[in-house]
Amino acid sequence: MTEINETKVGGRVYEISFIFDNRLDESTALEKGNALKQSIATLGGSFISEEAPYMRELAYEMVRVVNNVNVKFSQGYFGWIKFDLAEDKIKEFEAALKLDQEVIRFLVVKTVRDNTVFTKRAPVIKIDDLAGNEDDVNIDTTKEVAVEDGLVPEVPEVVVAEEVK
DSSP states (O other): OOOOOOOOOOSEEEEEEEEEOTTSOHHHHHHHHHHHHHHHHHTTOEEEEEEEEEEEEEEEEEEEEETTEEEEEEEEEEEEEEEEEOGGGHHHHHHHHHHOTTEEEEEEEEOOSSOOOOOOOOOOOOHHHHTTOHHHHTOOTTSOOOOOTTOOOOOOOOOOOOOOO
């Protein structure tokens, strides 16, 4: 019998999204993002995926207290990191972030390990709309219709099913 050596992290999958102070330069923001990953590793976690911080306009103005002064931010460096960490270590991780005055806002949520990228949904076509319209099934919408001498091409009649009472 073969022996399999596996290391399993006794944690859950989390994702942190964060906004860094816009007064940082780009290289410093990237270093701060790497420092977050390092602090996750220090706490015994493992890194899954990330989006490096990049400057972006914020949807609304945010206020953060820096050196006992309210500072308003309308843009910042946004990024996210997906990681695996023990449940009892997540509070320690969040406490350190709350003390960092260059972090405007952050949010840590439980998530799944799989890729969870949002995509647009395809439009829904009801089967009732296609019922009785076999002509509509094979319409090529990529071709342009040529209109000659002011004549409009004939459009198939749409059949509307009436409700039976």
